[in-house]
Amino acid sequence: MNVDSIQKIVFIGAGNLATHLSQALFRAGLPIAQVYSRTESSARSLAERLNARCTCSIDEIDRDADLYFLALSDKALVPVLEQLKPTRGIFLHTAGSLPMKVLQPFSKLYGVFYPLQTFSKKREVDFSRIPVCVEACNEELKALLLDLGRRISDKVSEVSSEQRGQLHLAAVFTCNFTNHMYSIGQELLQDQNLDFEMLQPLIMETAAKVQTMEPRNAQTGPAIRFDEQIIKKQEAALKQYPIFQKLYRFVSESIHKMHSKN
Amino acid sequence: MNVDSIQKIVFIGAGNLATHLSQALFRAGLPIAQVYSRTESSARSLAERLNARCTCSIDEIDRDADLYFLALSDKALVPVLEQLKPTRGIFLHTAGSLPMKVLQPFSKLYGVFYPLQTFSKKREVDFSRIPVCVEACNEELKALLLDLGRRISDKVSEVSSEQRGQLHLAAVFTCNFTNHMYSIGQELLQDQNLDFEMLQPLIMETAAKVQTMEPRNAQTGPAIRFDEQIIKKQEAALKQYPIFQKLYRFVSESIHKMHSKN
Numbered sequence: 348m349n350v351d352s353i354q355k356i357v358f359i360g361a362g363n364l365a366t367h368l369s370q371a372l373f374r375a376g377l378p379i380a381q382v383y384s385r386t387e388s389s390a391r392s393l394a395e396r397l398n399a400r401c402t403c404s405i406d407e408i409d410r411d412a413d414l415y416f417l418a419l420s421d422k423a424l425v426p427v428l429e430q431l432k433p434t435r436g437i438f439l440h441t442a443g444s445l446p447m448k449v450l451q452p453f454s455k456l457y458g459v460f461y462p463l464q465t466f467s468k469k470r471e472v473d474f475s476r477i478p479v480c481v482e483a484c485n486e487e488l489k490a491l492l493l494d495l496g497r498r499i500s501d502k503v504s505e506v507s508s509e510q511r512g513q514l515h516l517a518a519v520f521t522c523n524f525t526n527h528m529y530s531i532g533q534e535l536l537q538d539q540n541l542d543f544e545m546l547q548p549l550i551m552e553t554a555a556k557v558q559t560m561e562p563r564n565a566q567t568g569p570a571i572r573f574d575e576q577i578i579k580k581q582e583a584a585l586k587q588y589p590i591f592q593k594l595y596r597f598v599s600e601s602i603h604k605m606h607s608k609n
Numbered sequence: 610m611n612v613d614s615i616q617k618i619v620f621i622g623a624g625n626l627a628t629h630l631s632q633a634l635f636r637a638g639l640p641i642a643q644v645y646s647r648t649e650s651s652a653r654s655l656a657e658r659l660n661a662r663c664t665c666s667i668d669e670i671d672r673d674a675d676l677y678f679l680a681l682s683d684k685a686l687v688p689v690l691e692q693l694k695p696t697r698g699i700f701l702h703t704a705g706s707l708p709m710k711v712l713q714p715f716s717k718l719y720g721v722f723y724p725l726q727t728f729s730k731k732r733e734v735d736f737s738r739i740p741v742c743v744e745a746c747n748e749e750l751k752a753l754l755l756d757l758g759r760r761i762s763d764k765v766s767e768v769s770s771e772q773r774g775q776l777h778l779a780a781v782f783t784c785n786f787t788n789h790m791y792s793i794g795q796e797l798l799q800d801q802n803l804d805f806e807m808l809q810p811l812i813m814e815t816a817a818k819v820q821t822m823e824p825r826n827a828q829t830g831p832a833i834r835f836d837e838q839i840i841k842k843q844e845a846a847l848k849q850y851p852i853f854q855k856l857y858r859f860v861s862e863s864i865h866k867m868h869s870k871n
Binding site for chain 1 (some may be wrong): 683684706725726727729732734738739740742764766768771772774775776778779780781782783784785786787788789790791792793794795796797798800801802803805806807808809810811812813814815816817818819820822823824825827828829830831832833836839842843846847852853855856857859860862863864866867
């Protein structure tokens with residue numbers, strides 16, 4: 348099978364990732380026939396954009412598709428798979444933290460198609476720049492997935508389950524935890540009647556720097572020298588915020604340790 | 610005094626902030642006559658770009674300037690001030706974490722001119738978008754500093770020493786600590802032979818999101834629900850990285866606490 352011979356794709360899931368991925372595939376000319384979501388409005392709204400049918404009943408999922416994208420939460424994946432009637436289609440999950448093998452009991456042909464990005468329904472993203480990590484149960488499927496990935500992204504690579512797990516962990520730090528740092532900034536500013544807007548250029552520049560520099564070389568601030576005087580002063584200034592204070596000490600120590608290793 | 614009557618500016622310090630700020634002022638037509646740095650090469654290289662003289666001797670700093678920008682590290686500021694011969698000029702420091710009052714013993718007219726950004730000598734920045742926070746010892750100087758700020762930035766505001774301290778703390782979280790999250794991502798990827806490039810689009814999008822959304826509303830990931838199953842699994846996956854593991858647990862708890870408050 349090659350990408351041009353794919354006649355029918357079903358999307359199982361209509362969340363943020365499913366929304367962006369299915370639309371990117373649709374724009375690239377791939378035939379998405381049906382969308383399943385247990386939430387009817389989500390299924391319908393996505394299906395409309397894809398000129399596809401929708402269903403919110405697992406029993407009504409088409410059984411003759413070539414490809415099934417399982418874009419579900421980690422928790423929902425296996426329970427939905429257990430209810431799916433057998434098909435001959437290829438099963439692909441899209442999760443960072445789940446090994447490929449979770450699909451093995453459910454299909455002869457299975458793989459992973461993992462786009463590494465944070466998706467929100469409201470925000471447009473340029474899919475061509477999103478790294479797509481693929482893994483497949485055999486060489487032929489791997490070739491198909493690499494080709495499929497290249498239809499929507501310039502950055503497609505083969506990534507093992509172990510590597511993908513680590514990538515997902517790295518994404519938790521660089522996306523989820525980073526956003527928490529932004530939230531702490533927001534809270535600190537709010538308490539002094541300052542607008543979060545003031546931090547926006549700093550946040551953009553901090554992210555822009557590591558597009559061309561290694562983060563380790565971009566590190567600045569008192570923690571890198573572990574200037575105990577400034578650290579104690581800043582810790583004291585956080586006395587009203589016991590959690591942030593503990594975090595401040597802890598992240599400062601982690602920065603110092605990372606930089607004193609070299 | 611108004612901005613157009615300023616005849617002579619001296620820059621004390623030639624580091625990252627001094628380099629960018631002095632050049633922005635220079636481009637706006639302000640007369641920078643001299644640059645001091647204890648490192649001769651830094652003083653000379655910046656002075657050349659400003660068509661100014663340079664010195665690395667505190668004794669040779671011009672005594673007849675209208676304005677002295679003290680763009681020094683927190684530690685260096687007071688020791689340098691103590692060696693400066695008396696002048697009638699206005700003293701301005703550029704530090705986030707130092708109160709304005711540190712300048713009081715050294716001059717009748719003093720204030721703060723704090724651009725909130727992370728500066729590297731090698732990277733160009735668009736100064737017009739950088740928030741400039743001013744504080745002054747009297748109303749007349751405040752008006753002057755607001756006007757001076759507007760010559761180089763569209764975002765100038767009056768910020769008290771207390772507010773600025775909090776702003777600086779917020780900047781430590783959103784810039785220094787965020788960059789550490791990036792570094793952790795880099796290390797995790799390296800250990801699996803994955804390129805840091807894979808995280809770059811995610812990092813940019815995470816920063817871009819909070820340019821239009823509040824970070825608290827942009828939070829995603831397992832920690833927000835405190836999904837103990839995923840958290841335990843990810844913690845276990847970090848067993849080779851005891852510091853990152855502890856950080857993982859701790860930041861996850863902090864995210865959960867912040868989100869269960871509301």
